[in-house]
Amino acid sequence: MTKGPSVSIDVNSPLPVYRQIADSVRHLLVEGELQPGEQLPPIRQLALDLSINFNTVAQAYRILADEGWVELKRKRGATVLNRRQPAAPAKARRQQLLQRLRELTAQLRAEGVPSREIASHLEALAAEIKESIIPRRIEEK
Amino acid sequence: MNLLIIIVFFVLMVMTGVAMYSVPLLSRSGTFFGTTVSSEFRTSDDARRIVSRYRQSVIFTTAAEIVATVVIALYLQIKVFAIVVISAAVIQYAVGIAALVDANRRTRPFARPKPSSSRSASLVPQRRTLPGGTLLLVGPLFIMVSVGLMVVSRRTLLLAETYKAAMAGVIVGTLSSGLLVAVAWIGVFRTRQGSANGSAGTQSESRKLGYFILVFLAYGFALQNAALSLLTSNIVTNPTARRFGVFSIVALTVLGAMVCIVYFQFRAKKLAELAPSENNRSDGTPDECWKWGFIYDNPNDPAFLVEKRIGYGWTLNMGNKWSWVFSAAILATPFVIRFLWFRN
Numbered sequence: 001m002t003k004g005p006s007v008s009i010d011v012n013s014p015l016p017v018y019r020q021i022a023d024s025v026r027h028l029l030v031e032g033e034l035q036p037g038e039q040l041p042p043i044r045q046l047a048l049d050l051s052i053n054f055n056t057v058a059q060a061y062r063i064l065a066d067e068g069w070v071e072l073k074r075k076r077g078a079t080v081l082n083r084r085q086p087a088a089p090a091k092a093r094r095q096q097l098l099q100r101l102r103e104l105t106a107q108l109r110a111e112g113v114p115s116r117e118i119a120s121h122l123e124a125l126a127a128e129i130k131e132s133i134i135p136r137r138i139e140e141k
Numbered sequence: 142m143n144l145l146i147i148i149v150f151f152v153l154m155v156m157t158g159v160a161m162y163s164v165p166l167l168s169r170s171g172t173f174f175g176t177t178v179s180s181e182f183r184t185s186d187d188a189r190r191i192v193s194r195y196r197q198s199v200i201f202t203t204a205a206e207i208v209a210t211v212v213i214a215l216y217l218q219i220k221v222f223a224i225v226v227i228s229a230a231v232i233q234y235a236v237g238i239a240a241l242v243d244a245n246r247r248t249r250p251f252a253r254p255k256p257s258s259s260r261s262a263s264l265v266p267q268r269r270t271l272p273g274g275t276l277l278l279v280g281p282l283f284i285m286v287s288v289g290l291m292v293v294s295r296r297t298l299l300l301a302e303t304y305k306a307a308m309a310g311v312i313v314g315t316l317s318s319g320l321l322v323a324v325a326w327i328g329v330f331r332t333r334q335g336s337a338n339g340s341a342g343t344q345s346e347s348r349k350l351g352y353f354i355l356v357f358l359a360y361g362f363a364l365q366n367a368a369l370s371l372l373t374s375n376i377v378t379n380p381t382a383r384r385f386g387v388f389s390i391v392a393l394t395v396l397g398a399m400v401c402i403v404y405f406q407f408r409a410k411k412l413a414e415l416a417p418s419e420n421n422r423s424d425g426t427p428d429e430c431w432k433w434g435f436i437y438d439n440p441n442d443p444a445f446l447v448e449k450r451i452g453y454g455w456t457l458n459m460g461n462k463w464s465w466v467f468s469a470a471i472l473a474t475p476f477v478i479r480f481l482w483f484r485n
Contacts, residue, residue: 004265012258028264039266044443048333049262051425051442077266 005033009050017052021060029069036082147214150226158203161237165192167452169347174244175434175450177253191247198240206233245434252428269329272349281318281363285311288367292374299374307374309482314366321359325352328455332446333425351454361394424448
């Protein structure tokens with residue numbers, strides 16, 4: 001029995017499925033659960049396993065390739081790249097992403113998630129980010 | 142009346158009856174007459190009632206068919222006998238399918254709750270291998286190519302019509318066994334793996350069974366057509382071999398199929414006991430897309446082949462346009478062979 005990183009989607013979610021796949025795989029990449037050199041399953045296989053259209057998976061893989069996370073190869077799926085730390089995005093882009101974070105928080109509140117729960121999740125997330133910054137600084141030195 | 146013909150029909154009827162009788166056992170224990178159920182459902186009173194009702198129809202029809210065939214064989218001419226026996230076989234199949242549809246309808250209320258809208262898939266690339274190796278899979282094609290070469294090498298010694306008839310056997314054998322080999326290969330390498338953390342790396346037991354059934358059928362078709370071609374082209378000249386050659390191959394194939402059915406029954410029981418996770422795994426197909434429990438039609442599923450719900454192996458997703466192309470090609474093949482190969 002093989003266990004390892006897996007991707008989950010919700011077909012009834014308002015978020016497009018290709019975004020869910022890209023977000024899910026990106027999360028695994030950021031967390032280091034997928035290491036450089038590892039292979040992702042071919043587009044057709046992942047589409048079959050998730051019972052979705054091939055183009056949806058292809059779109060998700062293209063997003064990840066554009067962001068520099070993976071390299072796409074014909075019939076061999078995608079290979080995880082050793083992605084270099086990108087330069088900080090432009091001020092406008094940064095504002096856009098932070099705005100998305102605020103909108104997501106607002107959506108959570110609008111859908112009835114208690115504010116305290118959202119705050120504790122954000123604090124946990126902040127703690128995780130801080131922990132990942134310190135080892136990286138040591139590596140850079 | 143030729144006793145040999147009566148025996149052949151008798152064996153075929155009994156075999157069909159046994160196969161139909163075994164249907165409830167010839168599928169993953171997570172599915173029951175084409176509906177996903179809990180693995181405990183199979184041993185419940187409701188399940189027993191459904192199985193009993195289904196089997197009564199099968200036993201009654203098979204018994205009636207056998208009695209009718211024997212009685213008619215004693216009094217009627219061979220031409221009438223053939224028509225009656227073929228009609229009886231059609232009725233046997235029709236009643237079997239109707240009983241299956243009825244059992245599927247009765248099982249629906251006991252279906253497992255519909256799975257949530259979330260789906261998962263493993264990101265670990267699969268390493269699937271052909272059970273038994275590549276040689277086992279290409280064996281039927283090897284047999285047909287060898288027979289084809291033997292027939293071609295005797296072309297100058299044969300009448301044009303005899304040569305055409307012998308080669309027709311080679312073409313039909315190659316296409317039919319090739320089709321089964323192709324389906325077996327697609328089933329292993331190009332189908333859904335089942336669950337996110339389940340059988341990604343290895344072939345599950347039910348898939349292996351499905352694969353071996355297809356390979357067995359491919360050998361059966363190849364051997365029968367090879368024997369017919371060898372007899373037609375007079376490559377086999379021994380009178381005893383000529384008289385019993387095809388019959389013994391047909392009989393051995395039938396016998397082999399019966400042994401397999403019995404073996405799969407025991408195997409299925411063991412599977413149910415040994416691998417509850419395997420039996421409870423989802424095949425990734427919603428119940429409502431299974432018409433009568435054995436026809437899968439889901440336009441939202443990109444799969445070309447999906448695991449069968451009744452029996453082992455794979456079946457077409459009729460919601461995929463390529464399944465229609467494939468079905469049309471299979472139906473057209475005999476006519477194409479008839480009109481192109483025997484044009485003159």
